[in-house]
Amino acid sequence: MRAKKRYILLALLTLFFSGFFYAQERPKVQALDIKAEKEQTDSLKINASEVLTSLAVVDTTETDSISKDTTKQGFLQGKIDYKAKDYMKMSRKENKIYLYNEAEVYYQDYELKSGIIVIDYTTNEVHAGRIKDSTGALIQPPYFKQGNNIVEPDSIRFNFDTKKALIFNSRTEQSMGESMSVFAETVKKENDSVYFLREGRITTAEDIDDPDYYIRVRKGKFVPNKKIIAGFSNMYIADVPTPIAVPFAYFPMSQERRNSGIIMPTPGQTNRRGYSLQNGGYYFAISDYFDLALLGDYYTNGSYGLRTETNYAKRYKFRGALRFRYENNVESQRGFPDYSRSTIYNIQWNHSQDAKANPNSRLSASVNFGSSQYYQNSFNQLNTPNFLNNTLQSSISYNKTFPGYPMVNLNATTSIQQNTRDQSVNMTLPTLQASMERIFPFAKRDGAKKGIIQNINFQYNFRAENRISTIDTLLFKKEMFDNAKVGFQHTIPISTNFKIFKFFSTSVGANYNEVWQLKTIQRNDYDPILEEATIDTISGFDRFGTYNFNASLGTTLYGTFVFGEDKKIQAIRHTVRPSISYGYTPAFDQYYDEYIGEDGVEREYTRFENGIYGQPGLNNSNSIGLSLSNVVEAKVRDKDTTATEPKKVMLLNNLNFSTSYNIVADSLPWSPVRMSGGTQFFQNKMNVNFGATLDPYAIDNTGTRIDVFNYENGGSLFRLTQANVNVSYSINSKTFSGEEDKEQVDNTQSGGRDDDLFGRAQDFSDERTFADEDDEEKEDIPTEAYAAKLPWDLRMAYSLTYSNRNRESEISNNSLMFSGNIELSPQWKVGVSSGYDFKQKGFTYTQLRFARDLKSFRLNFNWVPFSNRASWFFFIGIKSSMLSDLKWEKRSEPDKRL
Incomplete structure (x- = not known):
């Protein structure tokens, strides 16, 4: 009978509450969707007054904005779900629900978890706080979440109707690409997006329980994930106040990765320019595709610098960066003998196009252009490691491919090379190139090509340049175009290849080259009055054509040295590729004229001297070229015992020898032997490249090569003239x-x-x-x-x-x-x-x-x-x-x- 008393009592309470709820007028007050549950532990008895003492909440209902109107009963706008681990109690007398130990409440987009939660369904308010464990320590602080905003206070009081809340000793974390924690003793939630806080702390420290620094905010307005507007604020380091303070503060908290804002300058001091502020300015996060930074330097003697930087990118399209830097440098003070003033600038542009954007069109740029002395004279610390650069190189190219047969490739390039030592500048504005793919007139396009006839092919290549050589001080002045050279070159190579005795690869070909020039020269006879042979520049179209023949024969030889599979080095393979070539170029003396020099002797010259694409040869060339390349590889036992195949190791990437012999030369027919090679060691971590020039001829006392072999002059077979490693x-x-x-x-x-x-x-x-x-x-x-x-x-x-x-x-x-x-x-x-x-x-x-x-x-x-x-x-x-x-x-x- 005793065991049944609790179930009888529970049934009576259920009838009483159901009768109470149905006795109300439904159009005015909706039913509270809450079910009373039995105690989960028979021996657990908790008094409501004892429970509320652990909330540590000061009752401010008479003065704050969340005041209760006891004369009017509230109602919930939706279903409320709740649960607790140890205790759930509904008090009819107090119109409250008590949840104890791991209590949870879910209502609309609100989520509340705490040690104890008290729901007042008359005023639609909820109180949450911590509970004590067996040692008397307070545990299970409230966890309050609305949407993506999370607050973790010691206690909270929230009204479901007004959406307002009082939060005590709260802590929230804002994610803006990095974590920022906001603490406050008291927070008043005005609505879903505005909070007012008192005695707050803001920090980005990883240890949020014991931060190494924070900014103390006396009063402030907090908009989650957007901003904090605060009054007097100062910085604390290790809980020690510092004099770093401001009368008011603004903390942007956008979810974007980067935000627009001020870039504070860096102070400095120099002996000749005075005090300085460097790299200060403003950063504009304009969009997801590009940004902009405006920066500047200032020195108290009047020097200043300006810098503009922008980065841009569009996925699967392109990406790049553009930077412009200008400096007005003043040395010493006006009136002093060492006073000087100069301006320097530098432009950098890097642009790359994704291959998926347009397979038939591509724009690329790599520009580093400006004053030759920019890196040497700039005081900006960003340029410190670059003052040793001796050359500046820039290029902008556009490539367009016209598919079909025959396919045509068009390329336009602008290139600039600057020497920072002599301040010389060489540029092409622009270079145009067009090439047509190889055409095999005697073979089917989709079939295999066999024999001499079917492998006959030809191409057409076109190149045009506007080449300018000047110095740094004449850039962008009309004088820079005085020595400009314009030229056009047409090249038609014809060739074929075939095998001889299956092992020798042979190729035979001819090249026709035609050059157009818009300026030529005319040398006049020596004038004794002027004491020189004058040179006249003739403007107008002129051309010359040359041709040559060539042939080559080569093969590949393999030598393998096997040491055994039980050895660490199992085998070594030596690959040798010898080749011999022949070239013949006739003399084109029809393009040469004569003039009388200072000594009264007639000399020959060509009006195409100093052209971009060279000049026709006066003497015929009939030479034989020899080359030999070597590659040495090894098979070694792999340290990995599970590997089934030995590992290949490159011992010598390449070792090349080349020279040539001019058959028709009157003297010095052999050219120097050029040797070059390279290899890698230690799993390709060490790269070694070497080269040498070996001259077979001796030199006289003046250092001039003579037609006597070096060994005949008492020396070695070759004379080492240059080597590098x-x-x-x-x-x-x-x-x-x-x-x-x-x-x-x-x-x-x-x-x-x-x-x-x-x-x-x-x-x-x-x-x-x-x-x-x-x-x-x-x-x-x-x-x-x-x-x-x-x-x-x-x-x-x-x-x-x-x-x-x-x-x-x-x-x-x-x-x-x-x-x-x-x-x-x-x-x-x-x-x-x-x-x-x-x-x-x-x-x-x-x-x-x-x-x-x-x-x-x-x-x-x-x-x-x-x-x-x-x-x-x-x-x-x-x-x-x-x-x-x-x-x-x-x-x-x-x-x-x-």
Whole structure:
């Protein structure tokens, strides 16, 4: 009978509540869709007053905007779902529902989880707070979610009708490509998108329970995922207030990856330009396809610089970047003897088109054009590693293919080459090329071609150039076109190929070449009054045509040395490709005229001298060419015991020899032997390239080649006139573990190399520099085991050049360059870029780099300890892009007078 009492009591309560709900007028108040459930634990008895004491909520119903109207009963606009682990109780007297331990409530797009939840279905309010565990600690704080917004407070009071809430000791996280946490002692939810907070803290620290820094906000307005507008705010580091404060603050919190905003400048100081502010400006996130940054530098002596940068991209179409930099440099002060003023500029444009965009049309650009002394005279620290560049190269090309038969390919290219040493500039504006595919007139297009006749083919190639050679100071002036050369070239090659005795590949061909020029010359006889033989330039169309014949014979020989499958080196294969060629070009003396020189002797010349595509030959050429190429490979036993096949290893990529013999030459018929080769070692980490020039003829006391073989003059068979060796080696901590290192250093954005042998160009104050780096997932390596896994990388480049053209027998170049980086700990990184010139006996440009990860902060120090580029740069600032303006940096510019 005792066991049944609870079920009888439950049935009576159910009848009572059902009668109560149906007794109400349905048009005025809807029924509350809540079912009373039995206690899940018979021994659990909790008093309502005891439960409410753990909420830690101050009753402010008489003063706040969420006041209760007890005279009016509220109602819910939808179905409410709720559950709890230990206890669910409905109080008819208080018109409340109590949920205890892992309580959850779901209503419309609201989700509430907490240790205890009290629902007042008269006022449609809900109270949530923590509960105590067996040790007396407060656990299970509320978790409140509306849509994508999540708030985790100590306690909360929310009204379903007005959508307003009071939240105490809340914590929310805003994701804007990076995490920003917002804490507040008291938050008042005005509506779905506006919150008012008091005594708040904003931080991007990873440790949200004990942040290493935060910004204290006394009062503020918070719009989730959009912005925070605050009054007086100041920065705290390790809970210690700092003097970094503002009377009001605005924190944008857009969900976009990058937002428009101010880029704070970097202060510095120089001896000749005074104090400076560099790389400050504004960044415009215009759209998902392109952006724009306007930056500038200013020096107190009047120098200034302007920089414009934009990046653009469209998926499956194209991508690129455009940069323009201009500097007005003032040295010293006006009135001083060393005062000077100059302007320098630089334009960079990189554009690449996706192959899927248009298979028959392509535009590409790689431009690095500007003042020859730009990198040498610029004080902007982004250009520091690039001042060693001796050449600037630019090209813009457009390629168009016309499919069909015969297919025609059209290409237009503009190219510029600048030498920063002599300030010379060579450009083509533009170069037009057109080529038609090979046509086999005696063979079917879709069939195999056999024999001499069927393999006969011809092509047509056209090339036109407008070539300009000038100097830097004459660019974009009319004088730069005075020496412009325009030329047109038509080439028709005819050839065929066949086999001789199945092993010898033979080709025979002829070439016809016709050149058009718009300017020619005429040499006049020597004038004793003017004391020179004058040259007249004749404007007008003129042409010449040449032709030649050629033939070649070659084969491939294989030599294999087998050592046995039980050996580490199982076999070595040597591939030899000898070839002999013959070429004949007749003399075209019909294009030559005569004039009387200073000595009264008649001399021959051609009016096509100094043309773009050369000049017709006066003497016939009848030469034989010899070449020999070698490739050496090896089969070695694979270290992987599961491998079924041996591994191929390249021992010698190539070793080539070439020379020629002119049959009709009166003297010195043999040309020097050119030897070149290359190979790789250590799993292709080390590249070795070498070359040499061997002259079979001797030289006289003046260094002139004479028609006497070197061995006949008491020397060796060949005279080594020039040799060079270049070695590059790149390894890292993952090299020997079989892993790949994905880290790549790229200085090309500033116009430099694609490695850090000349240092790194970094602007630490611009968070865009580290945007991609911060987004990468970092490998979680335990600190105690880090000493056994120190990540590092090393790059080396060695260059040696030997010269002996006139018995000087000297090393003209002997230098070693290296760069390395190492992570001493998960937070410490150091790097160095330097080199040593063994000929000049001194170190080359040296840069030392130090980086420290301070969790929420980044610390960097770059130092160039010596040379006329000696300088240093110190930076410390918050890593988050949202707060990247909270930084301190200091730089010392190089004193170029040293």
